[in-house]
Amino acid sequence: MGFGGFKLSSFFLFCILLLLSSCYSQFSPADQYSIDCGSPTNSTVGSRVFLSDNLASGYLTTPQNVLVDASGNSIPSSEYSQLYQTARIFSQASTYSFKISQPGRHWIRLYFYPFSASNYDLKTATFSVSTREHSLLSDFNSDRETVKEYSVNVTSGDLEITFTPSGGSFAFVNGLEVVSVPDPLIGNDAASVTPPTNFHGLLNQALETVARVNMGGPTVTSRNDSLWRTWVPDRGFLKNPNLATNVSNTNAVRYPRGGATEDDAPRSVYGTAARMASDNDPKSNFNVTWEFPVDRGFQYLIRLHFCDIVSEAPNQLYFNVYIQDSNVLPDFDLTTRLGGNLATATYSDFVTSSMNTDQIRISIGPSTVNNALPNAILNGVEIMKMNNSDGSLSGKDIPLSSKKSKSNVGVIAGVVVGVVIALVLILVLFFVHKRKKQERLNQSKIWIPLSTNGLSQTMGSKCSNGTTISAGSNFNYRCPFAAIQEATNNFDESWVIGIGGFGKVYKGVLSDGTKVAVKRGNPKSQQGLAEFQTEIEMLSQFRHRHLVSLIGYCDEKNEMILIYEYMENGTLKSHLYGSNFPSMSWKQRLEICIGAARGLHYLHTGYSKAVIHRDVKSANILLDENLMAKVADFGLSKTGPEIDQTHVSTAVKGSFGYLDPEYFRRQQLTEKSDVYSYGVVLFEVLCARPVIDPSLPREKVNLAEWAMKWQKNGQLDQIIDVTLKGKIRPDSLRKFGETAEKCLSDFGVDRPSMGDVLWNLEYVLQLQEAVLPNDPDENSTNVIGELSPQIHDFHTSGDENTSTGTGQFEMSSGDDISGVSMSKVFSQLVKSEGR
Template structure:
């Protein structure tokens, strides 16, 4: 909430001058409460309460003077030297000449006066019928700011002491606001709809931040607002840096104005601290404390004072786990202009947590990873009970019958309420016990052999539902808690971009991997839904199996089959796991290729994974490979189309350059990423390694140079030196090279890749005369010299032979094998 320093009177300097430079309010009321004399602050005169008694209705005149010696920390503020104390419901009534939106600013500073101790005061404040504050006890100097819509007539502000307490206020401001400052509608980022009716809403300022700059007082704001520095809200300050260029700021025609935010806000920004590393891949995040149970209006201010040319900066913007702007390019919204003010408004769902986060991060489309934000405003929206604070009821003014009604209501209502609470508690406890009982009898998904798959209910009802029904995959939260020992931190086996991954065990002894979404994660509901839709649609030996999901209590939890040996990446580098042999690596690549080939060909429309990488290929206890993490997957083009136009998603180092350039997605984008994986498997090093010399930083670029020079054998994993047969290495290198062709049309299909990898394995196992390493049982007969070529006619038959038993892999497979995901899940 908006807490201001003890020298807050300085913030009021030159308010009238500011208003005259921009918007001039029709209605202006400034009251120095409790004082018998006016207080001049800058160019504003706060009139004495004595002069404002025509606005005030109170049962008793109590004008409190702090006595200068008693103020030790706010003695510079004339507004905090006095206060109006209320020992009963009291109200200020301000006549409004022009209906519309108005500021209400309430100044509080507690001090002791005679027998009144304001430091322990508790009270509520109302504007018309809206609760602004409920059982409020100011502990320090504070200003609360509200934006309310007032019909022409009177604006009434009521102060109501809590039981056996008092209420008080040090100063009040009421001033008109431009009606177009807040539009009537804003995007609901958690859904495809809009929040409408903002013009009629009462709002409370929660945070107003000047990114990358100092505190901006009302001296530099035409609407008398204060803008805090964002530094204390940054989640990881070391990831951010600031930039300033205030003189460059321009305002467009028909867009942001000086009333939207001043140049001192648009002319500074907080940006990614990525100057030293052109491969930076992180987000800059701000956490804003909020009250749960409310929706919030969020306005983000942008002004590109960072870029040299209009197309330099393309970045993503997030609120909580939702992407509100994918590939934001300000130049397209501002007709190619730099340093031009732009803002965007969003509304949150009702929040169930004490913070809202805003993040910016790089887009794969950007030629250089950078992102920035210039200003941020967060305002609370009143709830359905017309409250911005709590559940306080607007007091009735002196009528004895009404008082009696309140007493009778309380005396009867409290016992009834206690009885209702008891009944509800009993019902809740009973429902919890039944839920737990159900979770004890929960059984895995049983899959029948054959093409028509059904599965038993997760409960012991014996009913069957279609595999395609996502509802049938829902798991009770209590069952997930029980499986993970209530999300025991010692059971964590990995942390990824989505959240933590826990090892778990069902009641039948089946091991599972439980991926629990982190509310702060940038991978949110869209990825969660996609994962469920994709994995409930497909079943294959080389695709990781989804057991179920949980979306109770605002959780996003995915339960997978447990993969004993983790990721392929962890077996190549960065861990102390034993090195894999060449045959094992080939079999892993073949398994992953089968999974991808099935995705591309197993349905009427291909499914494109979009995030193929070694961290998303998992290994079971037998080192059998399974493709995982389908959160970015997308259905491919129709049969009469060549591609799907979509925003670029994927991981740096694996991203198809043609997809990046043209934003046209095809199955060949997966083929490119898989080609990078093949070279990663061969060389056992990261795909991007900034610690290496410049020419070696990008694995794909470096290996392709060596491949063209015929030097591939010189850069392979040291553990494989002397253990790969030349023909096998040649075929493997050619296969990976073709996957990395610049244009998708020149790349092989996953079926062709699969066939050639199988052939590379045959070449490795082929008996060479007098080869002591090979056993005669490995002989495969005479190999055709044409079998390794990328010939579509030949490979069609071969792929069919290889896939005869793997297109439908469920028949005869033990469910203890099918039930199990991730040992380690790295972020995207």
């Protein structure tokens, strides 16, 4: 009995130790500095020891040593009460400097409690706080307990935090922390709240925690969080608390291998949730909404935490998740996302556009998929402000509370007077600007971008009668606004066929019956005049069967409108996923890839200087009534480097998921950046899934990274579109995968040219249709090097001035390689490659 009792006691002791260990992180920070500012002795907060300000004085450079204590003040009861007993005062700019042993993301936590001390009333302090790269606080003033948390990427060997008094005031701080952040905690990618583009580059962003909220549960203090974070209850943020009810099942929470961990959020967050108070009423139809105060003019990273602790079986819970007015997770099913597992922790990251309101609204609501009962849940929310283009996080400081502070009458009066004066000045400047603008418009009403480079041409616009133009004059693609209104039924919303970064695209019919696509610029779009002009410049110069043709443009009435030939079958993307189009065969997909490659190859080689598209993606490859591919959207295009240069240095632009990582790192653009993006398209065509899908497990979110892992393991056949299973010849798939892999090489010099890619895709098609005899190098990773002279040594000849003209190509060497007839491989290339 004694021996059995000993074993039982040991078992209970083990369980207790295991339970206790779950409260602490397995992560051991490389850098951890905690300072109790102004204190003569060390202080303890939970498991953390905050060093005395005197012992930590080696970190601080300040011309004065002013320490104050809160004797006689009533300190609020909180987990940081011990830190609020003392403070350090700065009458001049002063800097804390910390040695960083491991570069990477670090937390900076600043603790403020303004009390009254001899000669100093901390409530009157006004000051700024900054690092070398970022402004954290500007003219900050606080009359209550405030904890500021920032996450910054430290790349140098030290981190400096500088406190600078404003005007004749002073600065103070009660406590300060600098702690390493686990590398996986914040990735580099996130979905955008407003598609179609996604956000890439979070690693370089400084972040400020605006809200960290435990939905449906109580406050989670830093003592119960593995990374010493505080989570506040959600009730104060609920727009209508009566629509939500709380649920709790902490013991059921599981963390999946390779997915969310306790460092992402503790069990006390994933184990509680706010859910619709629908009471299983099938007629319930409402959203549960939370509103969070934010600063205008900044983008925000929003992390939504989910754990299905309410369902009794898989696939019972379907719901929608909204941020602002965007449905970011439509018909969301947690068990399908997590392989059928219930009560499994996961999260999704989203980045907003620059906010033009002072609140972020997050809602959950029912979905009608599979006749599911109306229900929706949310377990946790984190909102982090992202630094602006100046590297600043400074804005109006909002306490992490849903309660609104009382207005100061004097401040309001001053603001009103200032606003009135500002409005008067704005009106004066507006009328002056408007008058000058009108004068400029009267002098030059029309922007005509292009010359004909010495050729006699006939205008391609169908908006008016053709006009012959001699050398040295301009194309006249300009269309009257009235004609475009008529063609689009006055921009009928039911005629909208797409929405992009530039604006809406309408289907239209010109007076002669020609179908057109009309792209109307949105004044609020981030794309504007530069993209509008670039599009006209590029498409007015080029005529090619695999480039979408420009029919006209309009710049009347402050409009920016582009008119293109109508592509009956829409985008390649819509045929791969997200619509009701029937699945395409492998041959159809290859022919589309070959057509797009021809268009890009022509851009790179068919003009005196290469043209780099910069936004190659499946949404910019359009299909006509015969599924012939044409490359579209040249608003971001750039002419390539001069002959004696290797690249063009330019700001990074493109679409998230397709962006060349070398271009992103070095901001040096070459044709190989298009090749990388095209390689992503190839995997997209093969796998028929989005290039970024935040609803998937972390290792699957990025298509290029995920597909490359399978390709390098020789198992690409495991992830292809299910409709293609058993329909692709192994040799064809192998060569296709090798071609895509080459395109996605980390360095541009290792990637093939578009001409090389074109040959390989033609070869892939031949391998699919028949076994090739006498293949000399069936196991090669590419046949690229041998063939590039044949591809590049050509020139155009003859008249190319009509849509039916033929571009002639001459090959510099033999017409048979590896048993493949060059005339067959390049059949379409020879017929009409460049016009």
